[in-house]
Amino acid sequence: MRDMNSQKALSVLLLLAFTSACKYEPVSENTQAQSSNNSTSPAGNSQNANTTAPLPPIEVAKCDGECTCDEFSSPYNDTGVTFAGDYPETNLASCDLQSGFNQDCSNGRDSMTDLAKTGTGNASFDYTKLDTQGQPLSVNAAQWQCVRDNVTGLVWEVKSPGNTGGIQDSSFSYSWYDESLPDYSTADNGECDDNCDSQSYLNKLNTQKVCGFDDWRLPNKIELQDLVHYGNSQPSIDRDFFPNTQVGFYWTQNIDTDDTNSVWSVGFGTGRVAGGLSSEPKYIRAVRGEQNLYGIGEVVSEAEKLITNRQVFAGNQRCSERVSFSAPSTRYLQDEQGNVFDKQTGLIWKRCVAGLSGSECKDGSAEQLDWQQAYEYVAKLNDANTGSQWRLPSIKELQANNELACEEPALNPFVFPNVPMGQVWSGTPHNKFEDSSYNYEYRNSIIFYNNRTVKHYVHAVKNCAANSQ
Incomplete structure (x- = not known):
């Protein structure tokens, strides 16, 4: 254990050295609030310059009944994780649900024993x-x-x-x-x-x-x-x-x-x-x-590009005119419950993170949970809706939803409004540091990992075949 902790400490030092030149790093909630108010964009690089009055709001199209997999367009690899992570530490060698929850290893291609x-x-x-x-x-x-x-x-x-x-x-x-x-x-x-x-x-x-x-x-x-x-x-x-x-x-x-x-x-x-x-x-x-897994070619309306429209749902968002939008609203559909279907990945996301609700995700307060509590949250979602299969997303699924043209957040705010600026848990355990799992930074899309006792936001997902509430 001492050797593993030494290696982990070295890894954190390397992270600090590597990201010291990068303006955006994972930071505490208090620091985020201060820095976002003082942030500026490189001259000539941001769509923030357009400050005219907002145009009519962007509407995400509805599925015709239940969202199906028919429009799923971009196959992608699973994480390669075939083991389960326990709490607060250690990994279980096989994915046999001893951990008590539906984990990364029990979903996707890695879970298929007869995969051709x-x-x-x-x-x-x-x-x-x-x-x-x-x-x-x-x-x-x-x-x-x-x-x-x-x-x-x-x-x-x-x-x-x-x-x-x-x-x-x-x-x-x-x-x-x-x-x-x-x-x-x-x-x-x-x-x-x-x-x-x-x-x-x-x-x-x-x-x-x-x-x-x-x-x-x-x-x-x-x-x-x-x-x-x-x-x-x-x-x-x-x-x-x-x-x-x-x-x-x-x-x-x-x-x-x-x-x-x-x-x-x-x-x-x-x-x-x-x-x-x-x-x-x-x-x-x-x-x-x-x-x-890159939305170039999707239609992006002028109303959606307008930064004043985007900042209605993401007050500090900035987008670069030099980068094509990878997650325009035309990439997504909504089902009757307001859940979001991604036509590229075939995933269905909760519109709001844990603790928030309403059509604009303004009701309630975003919750920060440790890894165990995050799994308990999705388990409660499933208990409340018989047959549903909500789970924590894998670290690759979180990245695949990224809006590459924008930060604060690096998400489409019309599809996922009022996302908190911070890290969100993935269901992917770390294979070397067995007390840690991977997390994704919604503020700017950095990927790192933390001890499972650390508290992060939670954004539930399910496969498109699991279309019940």
Whole structure:
């Protein structure tokens, strides 16, 4: 136990060092109230500049009766967690409900014992190795250059051993650079053989046509976190398909909308997600294929873009004109009880967090609960409505609901009004620190983990097949 606590203390110190340059970090409730009143946005970067009178309110369309899975559009990976977390500490090796609640391990693809796969992979991950021309290889192939994710359809590059040279050397790091975003970019500030920034690296991959492809790109933050295996740590990935993975942070394509020169990255030590300066060298795992779990292309009305409209339900929200809305209102539907159906993920969310109610979630007070109390809350929801299957969302499900263009909160306020600025519990236990589970920051979408005795907000979810109240 002493060794584990020492490692955990080191992890927290690393968190503080990593996020010191990022304007938004998980903070206490009192600090949030003070900082939100004093926050300012980078010049020319926020939609706050539009302060004209609000247009008519945005209405979320209703389902025709019960919400069904018919419009579910974006398959995604489960967390890889096949064990249960107990309270206040320890994990249970098997997911046999000894913990007494419907946990992460008992939901989704990871819970399916007869899951059919195109390829193979740990837990419910389903991968196929590809050769230098992008052709499938057998699972036992000793050498491969890329991996196809058979769940999402994305193709990922595979790194070569560190310090061996070549453009895909796993030890090489890069600053983040995009010539279309000069105030967020830092050129050639990593550690590699030549031109060590993200744009130069992608140019090298595409010029060389790695695996026969010339459309390599940085993944968005939802895609990259979807690759995380939360049942593993250091690195938190399926190591049989992605050898030579570093335990550090990997760049995404997404700028941190409210912090100049800050860009989102995903850590493959324990699956954290945070923003950091573009000048700080990080690793890259490039991807190709249609962007997954990302609402680009959805219709966003001018009324919905107007910040004065958004701030009716989220008084401090700021949105960047440089980022496409990933969670517009057209992505969602409401059922007869006011619950919210996400057409991309197939999930149904409570409109309000625990303790709040009403059509605008203004009635009552948002409750902060420890992990045990959070599970007791969803159990009471189910007891009150026979046959319902409310639960805590997984850490990936929370991220998939993210509005990438906005912060405070990083959610659509017309769909989820008056969300409290703070952390919300996931149902995903930490596989290494067995007294901790993952939480998600609704203020700005940072992912971290806390001791299960800490109190956070609770936002219940259920699968679209569970359509009872």
